[in-house]
Amino acid sequence: MKKPKACIIIPTYNERKNMPIILDRLLSVFSKIKDYQMYILIVDDNSPDGTANIVEEYCKKHRNIRLLNRKKKIGLGAAYIAGFRYVFENIDANVIFQMDADLSHTPERIPEFLKQINNGYNFVIGSRYIPGGRVVGWTIDRKLTSKTGNIIARHIAGVSANDCTSGFRAIKTDLLKRMNFDGINIKGYAFLIGLLHRAVKNGARIKEIPISFRDRKYGQTKLSKSDMKEFLISCIKMRFKC
Numbered sequence: 001m002k003k004p005k006a007c008i009i010i011p012t013y014n015e016r017k018n019m020p021i022i023l024d025r026l027l028s029v030f031s032k033i034k035d036y037q038m039y040i041l042i043v044d045d046n047s048p049d050g051t052a053n054i055v056e057e058y059c060k061k062h063r064n065i066r067l068l069n070r071k072k073k074i075g076l077g078a079a080y081i082a083g084f085r086y087v088f089e090n091i092d093a094n095v096i097f098q099m100d101a102d103l104s105h106t107p108e109r110i111p112e113f114l115k116q117i118n119n120g121y122n123f124v125i126g127s128r129y130i131p132g133g134r135v136v137g138w139t140i141d142r143k144l145t146s147k148t149g150n151i152i153a154r155h156i157a158g159v160s161a162n163d164c165t166s167g168f169r170a171i172k173t174d175l176l177k178r179m180n181f182d183g184i185n186i187k188g189y190a191f192l193i194g195l196l197h198r199a200v201k202n203g204a205r206i207k208e209i210p211i212s213f214r215d216r217k218y219g220q221t222k223l224s225k226s227d228m229k230e231f232l233i234s235c236i237k238m239r240f241k242c
Contacts, residue, residue, distance in 0.1 A: 006114060006170075007039040007093040011079035012055075014047045015101040018216075019054040025107045027062065033111060035118075039064045039091055042101075043083040045073040066091070077191030081181045088177065096176060098169040098192075102216035105168040112209050113170035121207035122175045123199050125161055126168030132210030133163070142215075153193050159200065162208055165192055171199070178202045 008026060012019070023040065030038040044052045044067065055067045068086050070079065080098065087093050095117055099105050109126060116124045127133045129150065135143060146165060153164035167189075179198050186194045200206070 003035060003037045004094040005037045005039060005091060006095040006097065007041055007087050007091050008097040008099050008110070009041045009043060009080065009083040009087065010099050010101045011076055011083065012042055012044045012047060012051050012101045013073055014049045014051060016047070016049040016051045016054055018101050018103055019051055019058075022101060022103060022107070023055075023058050023065065026110075029107045029110050030064070033114070036095070036114060037064070039066065039087075039093060041066045041068060041083055041087060041091070043068045043070065043079045043086075045070050045079060075186075075191070076189055077184065077186045077194070080191060080195075081184070084176055084181065088173070094173055096171050096173055098167055098171070100167050104214050104216055106212060106214075109168075109209070109211055110170075116207045116209060117170055117172065119207075121205045122172035123196075123204040123206045124170040125163055125166050125196075125206065125208045126211035126213075127161075127163035127166055127208040128211060128213045129162045130208050130210050133212070134210075135213045135215075137215030153196075159193060159197050161196065161206060164196055165189070166211075167192055168211060168213075175199060175202060175204060 010022070026040055042055045042065070044055065046069065052067060052069055055065070058065045059067055066086075068082060070082060084096065087096055095114065097110070097113065105126065113124045113126070128135050128146075135146070138146075149165045150163065153159045154161075179195075179202060184191065184194050184198065
């Protein structure tokens with residue numbers, strides 16, 4: 001009997017310094033996972049710093065690492081949708097992870113995500129805002145922005161999770177396939193809320209597990225004022241279904 005497959009999707013833009021670290025850590029974690037075939041898909045938006053070149057070298061040595069090159073930077077939502085479709089067509093994974101490239105998410109928590117998937121949940125969120133979860137290295141302003149975003153997501157968009165904006169998730173592929181991605185017109189970080197909102201509408205069984213979120217060491221955050229504006233507008237649209 002073949003083992004089920006799980007694929008970690010990591011969107012990247014100018015993450016050259018982080019790539020060797022995150023890929024090596026993931027491969028180390030994979031070596032300890034016995035009940036899944038583990039894959040990595042890097043979705044790179046034509047990073048000018050040569051991020052894709054680093055990934056290509058890893059692809060030559062590891063058949064379970066894949067690279068999807070995109071022509072330009074369109075946004076996090078578009079990158080994930082392209083990644084989902086690639087996995088559907090080329091890897092046929094049973095579970096798809098969302099994960100950041102900036103080392104803020106701890107790869108060593110992946111087995112716990114898979115444990116909860118095996119327990120019957122189909123949307124597992126790595127949460128900073130439940131007992132055992134925490135944020136390390138953020139300024140007060142950044143913490144306030146994150147908390148405010150979660151309040152807006154819960155009370156305006158109507159998404160019921162403690163950490164609605166977490167980018168560290170494991171989702172069953174059959175749940176993702178029930179969603180109409182053509183109908184998600186969100187390019188930036190608001191995609192995380194849009195996907196969670198649509199998952200709930202499609203009967204998601206959600207489980208949150210605690211994670212330690214650490215601020216990036218290399219590179220710059222991609223969160224912009226336009227992302228925050230899109231986030232608020234998207235939450236209002238979800239509220240009124242417009």
